[in-house]
Amino acid sequence: MSGFRWLGVGAVLAACVGYLIYSAGGAAGNYYVTVAELRAHPPAGEVRVAGVVQDDVVRGEGGLLIHFTTAEGGARLPVVYRGPLPDIFQPGQQVVVEGRLDGDGVFQARSLFAKCPSRFTAAAG
Amino acid sequence: MIPALIGAGALLAALALAGFAALLSFWAGWRQEAVLARAGRRAVYAAAACLLVAAAALEWALLSHDFQVAFVAEHTDLVTPVPLVVAAFYSGQQGSLLYWALILSLLGSASLAAAAALGVRLAAYAAGVLAGVLAFFLVVLVFLASPFDLLAFPPADRLGLNPVLRDRGMLIHPPFVLAGFAAFAIPFSFAVAALLAGRSDSAWMAHTRQLALTAWALQSTGLVLGMWWAYHVLGWGGYWGWDPVENVALLPWLATTAYLHSSQVQERRGRAGTLRAWNFGLVILAFLLVVFGTFIVRSGVVQSVHTFAVSPIGPWFFGLLAFLVVLSGGLLAFRARMLAAQRPLELAANREGAFLLQNLLLVGVAAAVFWGTVLPLVSGLVSGESRVVGAGFYERAAGPLLVVLLALLATGPLLPWRRTHPSWRALAWPAGAGLLALATLVGFGVRDPVPLLVMPLLAAGLATVLFEFGRLLRRPRRLRVLGYRRRHYGAYLAHLGLLLLAAGIAGSHFWQQQRDVVLRPGETANVAGYQLTYQGTLQRDLGDRSELVAVLRLGGETLEPARVQYPSLGGQGLTRVAIRSTPLEDLYVILAGGEGDSASFRILVNPLVTWVWAGGALLVLGVAFGNLGAGRRPSPVAAPVPALVRG
Numbered sequence: 001m002s003g004f005r006w007l008g009v010g011a012v013l014a015a016c017v018g019y020l021i022y023s024a025g026g027a028a029g030n031y032y033v034t035v036a037e038l039r040a041h042p043p044a045g046e047v048r049v050a051g052v053v054q055d056d057v058v059r060g061e062g063g064l065l066i067h068f069t070t071a072e073g074g075a076r077l078p079v080v081y082r083g084p085l086p087d088i089f090q091p092g093q094q095v096v097v098e099g100r101l102d103g104d105g106v107f108q109a110r111s112l113f114a115k116c117p118s119r120f121t122a123a124a125g
Numbered sequence: 126m127i128p129a130l131i132g133a134g135a136l137l138a139a140l141a142l143a144g145f146a147a148l149l150s151f152w153a154g155w156r157q158e159a160v161l162a163r164a165g166r167r168a169v170y171a172a173a174a175c176l177l178v179a180a181a182a183l184e185w186a187l188l189s190h191d192f193q194v195a196f197v198a199e200h201t202d203l204v205t206p207v208p209l210v211v212a213a214f215y216s217g218q219q220g221s222l223l224y225w226a227l228i229l230s231l232l233g234s235a236s237l238a239a240a241a242a243l244g245v246r247l248a249a250y251a252a253g254v255l256a257g258v259l260a261f262f263l264v265v266l267v268f269l270a271s272p273f274d275l276l277a278f279p280p281a282d283r284l285g286l287n288p289v290l291r292d293r294g295m296l297i298h299p300p301f302v303l304a305g306f307a308a309f310a311i312p313f314s315f316a317v318a319a320l321l322a323g324r325s326d327s328a329w330m331a332h333t334r335q336l337a338l339t340a341w342a343l344q345s346t347g348l349v350l351g352m353w354w355a356y357h358v359l360g361w362g363g364y365w366g367w368d369p370v371e372n373v374a375l376l377p378w379l380a381t382t383a384y385l386h387s388s389q390v391q392e393r394r395g396r397a398g399t400l401r402a403w404n405f406g407l408v409i410l411a412f413l414l415v416v417f418g419t420f421i422v423r424s425g426v427v428q429s430v431h432t433f434a435v436s437p438i439g440p441w442f443f444g445l446l447a448f449l450v451v452l453s454g455g456l457l458a459f460r461a462r463m464l465a466a467q468r469p470l471e472l473a474a475n476r477e478g479a480f481l482l483q484n485l486l487l488v489g490v491a492a493a494v495f496w497g498t499v500l501p502l503v504s505g506l507v508s509g510e511s512r513v514v515g516a517g518f519y520e521r522a523a524g525p526l527l528v529v530l531l532a533l534l535a536t537g538p539l540l541p542w543r544r545t546h547p548s549w550r551a552l553a554w555p556a557g558a559g560l561l562a563l564a565t566l567v568g569f570g571v572r573d574p575v576p577l578l579v580m581p582l583l584a585a586g587l588a589t590v591l592f593e594f595g596r597l598l599r600r601p602r603r604l605r606v607l608g609y610r611r612r613h614y615g616a617y618l619a620h621l622g623l624l625l626l627a628a629g630i631a632g633s634h635f636w637q638q639q640r641d642v643v644l645r646p647g648e649t650a651n652v653a654g655y656q657l658t659y660q661g662t663l664q665r666d667l668g669d670r671s672e673l674v675a676v677l678r679l680g681g682e683t684l685e686p687a688r689v690q691y692p693s694l695g696g697q698g699l700t701r702v703a704i705r706s707t708p709l710e711d712l713y714v715i716l717a718g719g720e721g722d723s724a725s726f727r728i729l730v731n732p733l734v735t736w737v738w739a740g741g742a743l744l745v746l747g748v749a750f751g752n753l754g755a756g757r758r759p760s761p762v763a764a765p766v767p768a769l770v771r772g
Contacts, residue, residue, distance in 0.1 A: 005472040010485055017489035017526065021496050024521035025514060032501055032511040048513050064641050064717050064725040083641065084360070084717040084727045087699050098515070 030098065035072040038101070048098045049107065051077060055091045070095060070107075079107045086114040126275070129194045132182030133273040136223075139175035139230075140263035142168045146256035154249030154322065159241075162249035166237045169256050172263075173230035180227050183220060183272050187213055193279040196220060196272040204669055212296045218423070219272035221303055222438075226262040228307035233259065236311050236336055243328050250318035251329075258310050261445055269438050298354050302347030302374055306415045308340030309377055312384075313412035316405050320456040325401060325463045327391055334388070335752060337408070341385060342748045344378045349626075349741030360700040360715050362639070362729040364737070365630075367519045372498045373418030376491050380411035383487040386480045390470070393477075393542060397468035400481070402457070405464065407484070409453040414491075416446045421498065475544050479537030486526050486533070493522035528578060531627065534620065535559070535585035538593065558588030576635045583628050590621045615751015622747055625740030632733030641717070643725045653730040655679060655712055662724060672701070675716045675724050679705065686716035686726065706735050 031043060035051040051070030058067040066081045079097055089095065089112070097109040150165030152158075183196070187210050192198040200213040200220070215224040233255045240248040266272070312333040319329040351371070352364035365371060384407040390400045420442035457464070470477055497514045505511040535555040562584035566577055594617065597603050607614055642650040644659035651657075660676040670691045677684040684703040691699070705712040713729040 006470060006481065009472065009482070013485045013489060017492055017522075020522045020525060021493050024493075024518045025496075025500065025512075030513055030515065032513040059718060059720070064643065064727070084700065084715045087360070 034075075035070060035077045036075040038077060038107075039075045042101055046098065046100050046110070048096055049077065050094065050096050053089065053091050053093050053095055057091060070097065077107050078105070079109050081109040081112050083112070085112065088114045126191065126193050128182040128186040128189070128191060129273040129275055132179045132186070133267075133271065135175045135179040135182060136263060136267050136271070136273070139172045139179065139226075140260060140267050142172035142175060143230075143256045143260040143263055146172060147253050147260055150249045150253035150256060154246045154253060154318075157245045159245045162245050162252070163241070165249060165252045165256070166240070169230065169237055169252055169259070170234045172256070172259060173227075173234045176223070176227045176230045179273075180214070180223060183214055183223060184211065186273075187211065193275050194272075195274045195276050198276060198280055208296060212299075215299050215303060216295070217272075218438075219266070219270045219274075221299065222262060222266055222270055223272050224300065225303050225307045226259060226266060228304045229255075229262065229310055230259055232308050232336060232339075233311055233314070236315070236333065240315075240332065243332055244322075244324075246322040247315075247318050247324050247329065250321045251315045254314040254317045254321075255311065258314065261441075265438050265441055269441065295354060295358075298347060298350040300347075301343050301350060305340050305342075305344030305347050306377070306419070308336055308343055309381065309412045309415050312337045312340070312408045316408040317453060317456065320405060320453075320460050323460065323463060325398065325460075327401075330388055330391065330404065337381060337385065337388075338748055338752050341378070341381045342745050344374070344381065345741065345748075346745050348374060348378060349738065349744075352741075353738055356734065357702070357704065360702045362637070362713055362715070362727070362731065363633075364734075367497070367516050369498050370422055372494050373414070373421050376414040376418060376494060376498075377411045379487050379491040379494070380407055380414055383407055383484040384411060387484045390477045390480050394468075398464070398466035399468060399470050399477070401466060402461070402464035403481075403484070405457060409449075409457070413446065413449055413453070414495075416442060416449060420446055473544075474540060476537065476540045476542045479533055479540050483530060483533050483537065486530050490523045490526050490530075493526070494519065497522070524575075528582065531579065531582040531586060534624065535582060535589050538589050538617070538620070554592045555585035555588045559585035573635070576631070579631050579635075580628075583624055583631065586620070586624045590617050590624065593617050612751045615747045615749075618747030618750060619744050620747070622740045622743030622745070625736045625743060627740070629733045629736030629738075629740055632736065633731045636732045638730040639727065641725065641727050643723055645723045650726070650728065652712075652728045655728075655730070657684070657714070657726075657728065659724060659726075661722070662719065670699075673716075673719070675719075675726070677703070677714065677726075679712070684712075684714055686714045688716055688718075708735055709733065711735065 030046050030048050032048045032050070033043070035049060038047065038049050049070065051072040054069040054071050054076070056067075056069050059065065060067070064082055064084070066079075066085060068079055068081075070077050070079050081097065081099075086095075093114055096113045097107060098111045098113075099107055099109040102108050146165045146168035149161055149168065153161035153165055185191075186194045186197050187201060188207070190197065190201070190203060196217055196219050197213075200217045201210050205213070214220045237248070237252050237255065240251055242248075243251070315329040315333045319325075351374070355361075355366070356364040384404060387400050387407060388404055391404050394400075420439060423439050423442060470481055472478065497518050501511045501513050536552060539551040539555070559581035562581040563577060566580055571577060594614070597606060597614065600606055638653045640650070640652045642652075644650055646659055646661040649656055649658045656679065658678045660678055662673055662675050665672040665674060670689050672687045672689050674685050674687040677686070682705065684705060686703040687701040689699040689701055700715060703714045709732065711729075711731040711734045713731055715727040715729075717725040717727055719725065
């Protein structure tokens with residue numbers, strides 16, 4: 001009998017967890033797109049964009065403000081990011097930026113991740 | 126060349142032995158042949174010995190810079206310091222799999238050596254499952270990811286480890302995580318063996334209790350060391366990023382944490398079969414999550430900031446995962462009638478109830494973390510558009526569950542076993558401490574409801590633990606009591622560590638302050654009461670690297686955040702943060718860059734971060750104190766029943 005009561009507790013809890021996951025996913029989830037996909041369908045809200053850093057990196061404000069272009073599959077996207085950069089940030093590096101596209105077509109990045117290498121490969125040089 | 130031949134030969138021999146051990150052990154278990162079962166166990170020991178030889182051969186190849194071996198050439202160079210060369214053993218894909226198999230075979234042998242007392246069938250099946258898992262790893266090691274593959278044209282020297290991995294944190298973090306992963310396979314093997322053998326009793330659980338705790342302690346250590354490394358080396362001011370790689374290491378930890386608590390219920394009430402099926406399920410789940418995590422990490426199916434060499438072993442681990450899910454699911458269903466409890470757990474405010482609720486919550490947290498990890502994969506398959514979630518998802522989805530868990534941490538240990546009507550007076554201490562903390566926080570001007578909920582709960586949990594130690598101090602012959610109830614007090618010590626760790630996470634999460642400043646020499650920045658004066662930069666040349674150091678004065682102290690360049694490694698840089706730790710907060714300074722004579726900094730004040738490390742250490746110490754060498758334990762009946770209920 002009480003085993004069934006625990007089933008009830010479990011069911012209620014499972015429903016709570018399901019609701020939490022559902023609501024959190026709606027509020028905190030972003031689409032993960034490539035530069036080409038972003039260009040094809042500019043999204044309304046925040047997105048994560050994966051691309052490769054190009055050679056036009058410009059630093060301002062003592063190095064805290066960075067303008068660069070990220071590109072992938074022939075499509076290019078100018079990005080502005082404010083903050084310290086990951087150590088491995090450099091042209092040719094694959095990065096993921098999170099933020100939104102502003103009215104001028106510039107991507108305002110709130111955060112920037114670089115892929116952390118597990119070791120050195122010859123391509124790094 | 127010679128070490129590679131020896132190593133490859135040893136791996137092949139280990140594979141043959143493990144395969145033989147698996148087949149022989151299953152046969153011996155089926156026929157209940159004690160002699161054959163012993164032979165099967167000995168084959169596992171022999172496989173472990175072969176793996177030791179293979180590991181020694183790989184270290185030999187690494188230390189002798191045998192660049193003909195592809196693994197050596199890809200992970201070390203001539204100038205790599207010796208400790209890092211040694212550590213390269215487990216830093217690469219193939220080596221880490223060898224390390225994993227080695228730990229599995231050694232711990233497995235240790236657990237099998239004493240398994241004969243469990244009865245022929247159970248011990249033999251356990252050896253069979255264990256040898257089967259080991260054989261899987263050896264197939265991968267021999268045919269797909271051999272650390273002993275040779276290069277046709279060996280280079281004279283090679284690129285070494287990435288600078289961010291050249292750190293002592295990286296020397297010790299991976300072996301703990303990997304050993305924890307490997308150790309989970311052993312309770313799993315015994316659980317599956319018990320199901321195969323149709324044994325519904327708790328003997329398998331008692332036998333693997335120490336190893337489950339060891340696995341848990343190794344995982345805890347690995348997780349905290351990983352956080353410590355990220356905080357000190359990666360230089361972004363945090364220590365946990367909810368990255369898939371971190372998540373998949375957390376998942377088995379959550380399942381095992383649940384198991385360590387629910388197994389106590391079965392230990393006390395095993396004869397009625399209470400929670401029996403649940404415990405089987407949790408142990409199996411923990412290992413399935415380990416295999417799942419390995420699949421995620423090694424296959425590259427989920428985007429992560431960590432890049433692991435994407436290799437053909439991904440599908441193999443997926444195959445293993447699918448096989449184990451079907452096998453263990455089928456076994457649990459097949460044995461469902463046997464596992465059904467004669468007396469299910471009553472729904473009551475007692476210790477058992479608290480444990481089961483805690484279990485359900487932990488599984489809920491694991492479900493949320495799992496969902497966040499696989500969402501990019503699932504959404505990509507379903508709609509073609511990949512969705513990702515960030516830290517916000519995990520905070521919203523798992524945060525409320527963690528808050529309820531904190532409340533349980535404060536109340537659960539005060540609830541008595543078995544009784545259904547506890548005296549609520551016992552809760553006066555945590556309630557008082559919680560209210561006091563609440564009043565203090567409000568007095569200091571905290572108005573945000575989340576810290577006002579979390580911090581008092583932590584204070585209440587602390588009061589519960591201290592109350593327990595206070596009761597010990599009031600008892601006569603307290604050292605003797607501490608000795609024979611060390612498992613009890615070890616657990617409370619671990620609780621204390623977890624509370625400190627949680628307080629550290631909460632403090633740095635709620636009250637982190639951050640400012641970006643650009644300073645010219647002589648200028649001062651004021652951040653959260655810290656007066657930092659920039660004095661200028663200096664250049665240091667240190668052989669393989671050069672450092673650009675910014676000198677900041679803080680009162681009489683000097684902080685030196687730096688950027689390090691490794692010209693030989695494609696000019697890759699490394700940020701070296703300056704951290705000034707006090708028990709209450711860390712001042713964390715990142716040198717972001719410079720223009721002319723001005724330099725830019727990101728300055729963070731991270732409250733209570735030291736508590737995370739101290740709490741982690743205490744957590745593991747508690748487990749070690751409670752369980753190392755504690756083979757003899759008074760039976761639950763003989764153990765003094767907490768007198769708390771009587772007030």
